[in-house]
Amino acid sequence: xxxxxxxxxxxxxxxxxxxxxxxxxxxxxxxxxxxxxxxxxxxxxxxxxxxxxxxxxxxxxxxxxxxxxxxxxxxxxxxxxxxxxxxxxxxxxxxxxxxxxxxxxxxxxxxxxxxxxxxxxxxxxxxxxxxxxxxxxxxxxxxxxxxxxxxxxxxxxxxxxxxxxxxxxxxxxxxxxxxxxxxxxxxxxxxxxxxxxxxxxxxxxxxxxxxxxxxxxxxxxxxxxxxxxxxxxxxxxxxxxxxxxxxxxxxxxxxxxxxxxxxxxxxxxxxxxxxxxxxxxxxxxxxxxxxxxxxxxxxxxxxxxxxxxxxxxxxxxxxxxxxxxxxxxxxxxxxxxxxxxxxxxxxxxxxxxxxxxxxxxxxxxxxxxxxxxxxxxxxxxxxxxxxxxxxxxxxxxxxxxxxxxxxxxxxxxxxxxxxxxxx
Amino acid sequence: xxxxxxxxxxxxxxxxxxxxxxxxxxxxxxxxxxxxxxxxxxxxxxxxxxxxxxxxxxxxxxxxxxxxxxxxxxxxxxxxxxxxxxxxxxxxxxxxxxxxxxxxxxxxxxxxxxxxxxxxxxxxxxxxxxxxxxxxxxxxxxxxxxxxxxxxxxxxxxxxxxxxxxxxxxxxxxxxxxxxxxxxxxxxxxxxxxxxxxxxxxxxxxxxxxxxxxxxxxxxxxxxxxxxxxxxxxxxxxxxxxxxxxxxxxxxxxxxxxxxxxxxxxxxxxxxxxxxxxxxxxxxxxxxxxxxxxxxxxxxxxxxxxxxxxxxxxxxxxxxxxxxxxxxxxxxxxxxxxxxxxxxxx
Numbered sequence: 001x002x003x004x005x006x007x008x009x010x011x012x013x014x015x016x017x018x019x020x021x022x023x024x025x026x027x028x029x030x031x032x033x034x035x036x037x038x039x040x041x042x043x044x045x046x047x048x049x050x051x052x053x054x055x056x057x058x059x060x061x062x063x064x065x066x067x068x069x070x071x072x073x074x075x076x077x078x079x080x081x082x083x084x085x086x087x088x089x090x091x092x093x094x095x096x097x098x099x100x101x102x103x104x105x106x107x108x109x110x111x112x113x114x115x116x117x118x119x120x121x122x123x124x125x126x127x128x129x130x131x132x133x134x135x136x137x138x139x140x141x142x143x144x145x146x147x148x149x150x151x152x153x154x155x156x157x158x159x160x161x162x163x164x165x166x167x168x169x170x171x172x173x174x175x176x177x178x179x180x181x182x183x184x185x186x187x188x189x190x191x192x193x194x195x196x197x198x199x200x201x202x203x204x205x206x207x208x209x210x211x212x213x214x215x216x217x218x219x220x221x222x223x224x225x226x227x228x229x230x231x232x233x234x235x236x237x238x239x240x241x242x243x244x245x246x247x248x249x250x251x252x253x254x255x256x257x258x259x260x261x262x263x264x265x266x267x268x269x270x271x272x273x274x275x276x277x278x279x280x281x282x283x284x285x286x287x288x289x290x291x292x293x294x295x296x297x298x299x300x301x302x303x304x305x306x307x308x309x310x311x312x313x314x315x316x317x318x319x320x321x322x323x324x325x326x327x328x329x330x331x332x333x334x335x336x337x338x339x340x341x342x343x344x345x346x347x348x349x350x351x352x353x354x355x356x357x358x359x360x361x362x363x364x365x366x367x368x369x370x371x372x373x374x375x376x377x378x379x380x381x382x383x384x385x386x387x388x389x390x391x392x393x394x395x396x397x398x399x400x401x402x403x404x405x406x407x408x409x410x411x412x413x414x415x416x417x418x419x420x421x422x423x
Numbered sequence: 424x425x426x427x428x429x430x431x432x433x434x435x436x437x438x439x440x441x442x443x444x445x446x447x448x449x450x451x452x453x454x455x456x457x458x459x460x461x462x463x464x465x466x467x468x469x470x471x472x473x474x475x476x477x478x479x480x481x482x483x484x485x486x487x488x489x490x491x492x493x494x495x496x497x498x499x500x501x502x503x504x505x506x507x508x509x510x511x512x513x514x515x516x517x518x519x520x521x522x523x524x525x526x527x528x529x530x531x532x533x534x535x536x537x538x539x540x541x542x543x544x545x546x547x548x549x550x551x552x553x554x555x556x557x558x559x560x561x562x563x564x565x566x567x568x569x570x571x572x573x574x575x576x577x578x579x580x581x582x583x584x585x586x587x588x589x590x591x592x593x594x595x596x597x598x599x600x601x602x603x604x605x606x607x608x609x610x611x612x613x614x615x616x617x618x619x620x621x622x623x624x625x626x627x628x629x630x631x632x633x634x635x636x637x638x639x640x641x642x643x644x645x646x647x648x649x650x651x652x653x654x655x656x657x658x659x660x661x662x663x664x665x666x667x668x669x670x671x672x673x674x675x676x677x678x679x680x681x682x683x684x685x686x687x688x689x690x691x692x693x694x695x696x697x698x699x700x701x702x703x704x705x706x707x708x709x710x711x712x713x714x715x716x717x718x719x720x721x722x723x724x725x726x727x728x729x730x731x732x733x734x735x736x737x738x739x740x741x742x743x744x745x746x747x748x749x750x751x752x753x754x755x756x757x758x759x760x761x762x763x764x765x766x767x768x769x
Contacts (some may be wrong), residue, residue, distance in 0.1 A: 125464055272466070
């Protein structure tokens with residue numbers, strides 16, 4: 001008999017009902033002796049006797065059924081409709097730094113459209129010597145780069161400004177993904193058309209009904225912006241802009257135009273809907289910051305966390321999470337288990353790289369008492385991730401966007417965790 | 424020649440670099456034609472660059488708005504459900520819950536024109552004529568008490584309109600206003616005396632529940648779905664699969680307001696399972712317009728013919744309908760979408 005719950009992360013509900021059963025025998029962990037032989041070992045199992053699936057059973061592989069709860073999730077009450085809405089990456093259940101495309105968050109303004117490579121056109125116009133039209137095939141003939149970058153929605157953690165609200169790292173910090181992109185530098189395409197010296201901005205827009213137009217200063221456009229057509233080695237997914245999207249490293253996700261169809265060189269910002277009425281940050285006195293493009297340094301403990309409670313009792317515990325900065329590389333992450341009184345340097349799984357996610361670990365010996373877990377990121381510019389109060393002192397509670405505060409998880413003696421704020 | 428020399432030098436020096444080392448242009452792509460640029464380059468800048476000639480008055484705007492916009496934004500631009508409010512909120516930006524509308528927040532009128540023209544109405548973008556856009560924008564201004572009811576907006580007086588919050592924005596000043604976040608060496612021990620929990624997410628309880636994770640709850644639902652599919656197959660045996668497939672494509676135009684299929688819910692419009700052949704105005708739990716209720720009382724049934732006539736031009740077929748959709752122009756599309764709808768029961 002196979003056990004269909006094997007390998008499945010516990011849901012919060014299951015966890016609560018099964019709390020008494022977990023952790024039994026874990027005290028004095030490691031050397032604990034089994035009371036009776038484990039039938040999974042002593043009895044022949046079905047999978048060890050019969051055969052499994054042949055090749056081609058799934059021409060494009062999907063995660064095994066035991067992982068079916070590791071999926072994007074939506075918070076229905078946030079938006080009027082799923083067509084102009086957002087969902088969240090299950091960061092609480094992932095490890096490493098690369099986000100699989102199939103569970104990377106989606107944000108659409110008029111739905112994920114289906115645009116084939118054959119129907120794809122990219123226009124460069126405005127203040128250029130020769131306005132040009134490229135086909136998809138044309139783009140694949142330019143020299144290409146491979147780069148890993150995070151893409152974070154400016155509204156990530158935006159529901160938490162006024163206090164703890166959503167109970168899970170997926171919901172508080174899941175508007176982020178991190179992929180390896182293959183594409184052509186935007187600079188190459190602009191130079192192909194011939195930039196006129198009056199061109200100070202590019203206005204970029206998508207082929208979908210929303211267009212989601214955004215203005216990007218020329219300095220950035222010529223620096224590290226990519227016109228990408230592959231992510232993690234394969235074609236972009238429809239929901240991420242197939243066949244071509246813009247990659248704007250370190251800057252808010254709204255600028256990463258999906259289904260990119262036009263790049264216009266202009267002498268001023270267009271001040272579109274997405275850069276005036278939205279993606280501007282209102283301060284306490286009612287004035288608003290605009291052009292807040294860069295994403296500040298930020299980190300979060302992904303496990304343990306409300307959706308990823310401790311199920312094994314005291315003893316060795318892997319505390320892990322993600323850190324990133326739009327201004328450069330992560331140089332260090334500190335972790336606190338006492339709500340920020342004392343901090344311990346975490347171990348970075350690999351040295352931080354420019355504008356990409358960094359995985360950190362704190363290999364902890366948990367004594368079974370409650371913890372107020374926090375992580376604090378530092379980046380290569382010397383920026384240190386602020387507390388929520390530090391942020392609110394400058395910005396008030398109505399910014400919506402760019403909330404990069406230190407997050408607190410209250411891990412209880414039972415191992416269950418909750419999103420809280422601390423003094 | 425110099426290009427080749429440069430290329431050679433770059434190759435010689437740069438073989439180990441990650442970045443492509445080609446200098447000069449590639450001769451790829453083709454010149455964009457003026458008609459193509461005109462078709463796609465429709466954005467409007469704050470100084471009015473890009474505005475086409477035209478005009479529209481508040482009175483006309485009210486009618487156009489009622490037809491195309493009110494279903495989501497309300498008759499008075501006050502917003503329906505979670506859809507954006509476009510009017511009101513004057514003086515609320517420093518409040519605990521600011522109301523950000525065109526009147527209270529948007530700094531440039533060009534943004535309103537550009538967005539309505541490029542992306543609205545939701546689900547039927549780029550279907551409005553310039554004069555309609557001018558009229559809608561005039562009406563939104565009127566709804567915000569920025570102009571009076573005699574006002575006509577045109578490309579000539581466009582820049583004369585004063586937006587109340589035009590001066591309400593500053594350019595990103597984080598590097599100065601938040602310079603104290605660049606502390607480099609943060610506190611590591613005894614950083615504060617006490618730590619108290621001041622707020623808990625569980626108290627609010629607004630987090631979505633875990634879904635479909637336990638096998639017991641999952642299986643019966645899967646079985647039910649399988650049964651439904653079998654029934655559906657029997658019923659739809661006479662429908663042309665190609666028609667269903669093309670109808671599915673046409674239905675994309677409807678999807679911003681309607682759902683159909685397993686788990687379909689009411690959105691702006693009702694869920695459409697089994698709609699073809701059904702009595703009009705009879706989908707449970709949906710709030711119909713007065714016009715549709717009246718037609719239903721008179722015995723309207725959504726036969727193929729009635730549905731086809733409705734879909735061709737909803738507002739002409741049923742004056743007062745909430746369905747602010749321009750209509751399907753091609754008979755083939757109408758036929759296909761009806762077959763597609765029938766594939767979900769009839």
